[in-house]
Amino acid sequence: MSAAVRASTATPGAGRHILTVMASTRMYRNGKLEAEGFPIEEISDRMKDPSATVWFDLCSPDPSELRKISEELGLHRLAVEDALHRQQRAKLDRYASHLFVTVYSADLSLESGELVTHELNAFVTGNALVTVRKDEGFKLDEVLDRWNESSDLAGNGVSFLLHGLLDYVVDTHFETVQALDAEIEALEDQLFDDRRPDRAVQRRTFELRKSLVNLRRVVLPMRELVNSLIRRDLHVVDEAMMPYFQDVYDHVLRATEWTESLRDLVSNILETHLAIRGNRLNVITKQVTSWAAIIAVPTAITGFYGQNVPYPGFGHESGVISSVVLILVISGGLYAIFKRRGWL
Numbered sequence: 001m002s003a004a005v006r007a008s009t010a011t012p013g014a015g016r017h018i019l020t021v022m023a024s025t026r027m028y029r030n031g032k033l034e035a036e037g038f039p040i041e042e043i044s045d046r047m048k049d050p051s052a053t054v055w056f057d058l059c060s061p062d063p064s065e066l067r068k069i070s071e072e073l074g075l076h077r078l079a080v081e082d083a084l085h086r087q088q089r090a091k092l093d094r095y096a097s098h099l100f101v102t103v104y105s106a107d108l109s110l111e112s113g114e115l116v117t118h119e120l121n122a123f124v125t126g127n128a129l130v131t132v133r134k135d136e137g138f139k140l141d142e143v144l145d146r147w148n149e150s151s152d153l154a155g156n157g158v159s160f161l162l163h164g165l166l167d168y169v170v171d172t173h174f175e176t177v178q179a180l181d182a183e184i185e186a187l188e189d190q191l192f193d194d195r196r197p198d199r200a201v202q203r204r205t206f207e208l209r210k211s212l213v214n215l216r217r218v219v220l221p222m223r224e225l226v227n228s229l230i231r232r233d234l235h236v237v238d239e240a241m242m243p244y245f246q247d248v249y250d251h252v253l254r255a256t257e258w259t260e261s262l263r264d265l266v267s268n269i270l271e272t273h274l275a276i277r278g279n280r281l282n283v284i285t286k287q288v289t290s291w292a293a294i295i296a297v298p299t300a301i302t303g304f305y306g307q308n309v310p311y312p313g314f315g316h317e318s319g320v321i322s323s324v325v326l327i328l329v330i331s332g333g334l335y336a337i338f339k340r341r342g343w344l
Contacts, residue, residue, distance in 0.1 A: 024037070024056065024057040025038050025039075025040060025043070025054070025055070026054070026055045026056070026147075027052055027053070027055075028053040028054075028157075028160075031154045031155030031156075033154065034052075040056060043056060043073075044072055044073075047073075047127060050127070053127050053128070053154075053160075053161065054128045054129075055128065055161050056128075056131075057130075057131040058132045059133045060133070060135060063084050066083065066084060066132065067080060069130075073098075073123070073125065073130065074097050074098075075098060075123050075130075076097070076100070079093060079098070079100035079123065082100065082121065083100075083121040083123075086119060086134060088102045088119065088121070089221060090102055090218055090221035090222055090225060091221060092224075092225045092228050092229065094234070098123050098124055099123070099234070099236065100121070100122070100124075101121065101122040101123075101124060101225065102119065102120075103120055103122070103165075103166070104118065104218045105117065105120070105137075105139065105168070106172045106219075108176045108179045108180060108183075108211060110179065112207065113183065113204060113207035114210075115176065115212075115214045115215055117214070117218055118133070118135060119133070119134045119138070120132070120134075120138050120169075122162070122165065124158060124162060125158070127157060127158060128158065129161040129162060139168075142168050143164055143165055143168045146164040146167055147160070150163075157238075158236070159238055159241040159245075162236070163244050163245060163248065166229075166245075166248050167244075169222075170222065170226075170248055170251045170252055173215070173219050173222070173252075173255045177219070177255050177262065180208060180211065180212055180215070180262055181258070184208060184265055184266060184269065187201065187204055187205060187208065188269060190204075191272060205266065205269055205270055208266060209266045209270070212262055212263055212266055213263075215259060216259050216260075216263065219255050219256055220256060222255075222256075223249075223252050223253065223256055226245065226248055226252050227249060229245060230242065230246065290334075290338040294331050294334050294335055294338075297327060297334065298327040301323050302323065
């Protein structure tokens, strides 16, 4: 486990400027972890050794500090600018002396249904990997654990480090898609639960749909990113690491396909929810109409017998009896007919 250290780096120029930045560092030599937690000022000297592979991480660095480090390592200005700005698209940019990678880890809050992403930018040189995190949310410890578990691959240099990083990122995508799938399945069961308020189901549906759209923006570019890395003309992935990157690419494809299928599923849930609400409205309309028809019978009959002109049974007890009988028979008949048709 690498330690975070306060490191001082002297940059060349007319004056000696000392910058202080929080960083985690590691150095592998000939496939073995030789040093970690060393001052960042030693990076340039350690990179001079062709048998050494160096990694260091910066978390929320000051723009001036990152630019000075970029001058020391010869990083392209445009790549540095991208690393300083948030909400970059997941991508792989190729420069003369290095590659620039932007990726996002993902996590789903089961309580709120909100997707949380954490951005990481990486500069990939011939014998160094420089990672720049926007915040502490990106779980660097899990990346380090992957490197420790596959230490037998450390002899493959930067491609070994890059694989551990991408493997962690893609695993977070896969786990998030899996969590979304479980939540959407639970939502399907709630569609036909009359005890669940429609508003709660609708709100949950839109929360998950929003998270799925955001996850799709993170997952889809990974297919092109990993596919570009395994191209032989970039010379980033050697033959020994190629099967491992192919495995990562396979996980990317599965996560992408799963995301697309969930997107269709959420759309179907929304359509089904609207259809169910429409059916419920039709049932309520039929019930109200049926009761209105039944109530109209006594209203009509009592209105007829309430006329101020003589009629059969006028002023006699037989008129009251006949009106009550008509109300009961006709109303009961309508109720029986509506009940048989399932309207009541």
